[in-house]
Amino acid sequence: MDLDSVLTRRPSPGPQAPRGAASPQGTGPGRLDRVRAAAAAVLHRTAAVAAVLLALSAVGMMIGEPVLIPSLAASAAVLHHTPTLPTAQPRTVVVAHLLGAGAGYTVLAVAPSAPWSAALAGGLTFAAATLARTPHSPACATAVVVVLQTPAPERFVPLLFGATVVLVLGGVAASRVHRAAPRYPVRWW
Numbered sequence: 388m389d390l391d392s393v394l395t396r397r398p399s400p401g402p403q404a405p406r407g408a409a410s411p412q413g414t415g416p417g418r419l420d421r422v423r424a425a426a427a428a429v430l431h432r433t434a435a436v437a438a439v440l441l442a443l444s445a446v447g448m449m450i451g452e453p454v455l456i457p458s459l460a461a462s463a464a465v466l467h468h469t470p471t472l473p474t475a476q477p478r479t480v481v482v483a484h485l486l487g488a489g490a491g492y493t494v495l496a497v498a499p500s501a502p503w504s505a506a507l508a509g510g511l512t513f514a515a516a517t518l519a520r521t522p523h524s525p526a527c528a529t530a531v532v533v534v535l536q537t538p539a540p541e542r543f544v545p546l547l548f549g550a551t552v553v554l555v556l557g558g559v560a561a562s563r564v565h566r567a568a569p570r571y572p573v574r575w576w
Contacts, residue, residue, distance in 0.1 A: 424567065431565045432467045439463050439557030443550050452542065454550050458484065458528035462551070465525060466558045470571040474523050475558070478576045481551040483523035487512040488544055491533025505534035 440455060440463055447454035462484070466475045473479060490511040498504040508530035516522050529547065532538075555572070562571035 428565075428567065431561070431568060435557060435561035436463045436467050438561075439554055442557070443553060446550075446553070452546060454546050456529070456532050456547075456550075458487070458525040458532060459550050459554060461525035461528060462523065462554055463557070465523070466554060466571070467561060470558060470562060471569050471573050476572050476574055477555040478574075479521040479523045480555060481548065482519060482521040483512075483516045483526035484529050484547055484551050485544070486515040486519060486521070487526035487529030488533055488540070488547055490515055491530040492540055494530070494534055495537060500534055500537050502535075505531040508534045 440460055443455040443459060462480055465472075466480065469475050487508075491505075491508045494504050494508040494511065498507070509527040512527045512530040516526055533543070558571045562568045
């Protein structure tokens, strides 16, 4: 349920309407119920995103490595806002981020760490994810992070894989906790 669709204005009867005329569709107790349901859905999704990002942050603090990177925050938003779309499915999230890391390290192997090479890595990620049928826009940012921050691959890639799995498991848990939430995932692979 989309909050905008719940809160759109509907015309109300004017002074010329006959007495006792039915109120327009969408007003009254039914509308209040829809507003409450939309607000509950927003709160649930917000709490789920915050919880999974806090979990990644806590893991990073415990192991002394940055596990929470901007692209994973974007993935959490995609996953919890549109859990039924192909871009949010587990295979897409995990594979696309790994392709992004691979593209970043590939570009670093042939070019210096620079904004232009980071842009090239982002484009390469887009192409690779499209060809692999795993379109996930935040993965392009993973490639940019790899090129600009140059993390050691033997540490970064396993952490990235683990973090994407945590995102997916967070999505599964969130869809099971809230009865009205759409089931996640639609498909695992």
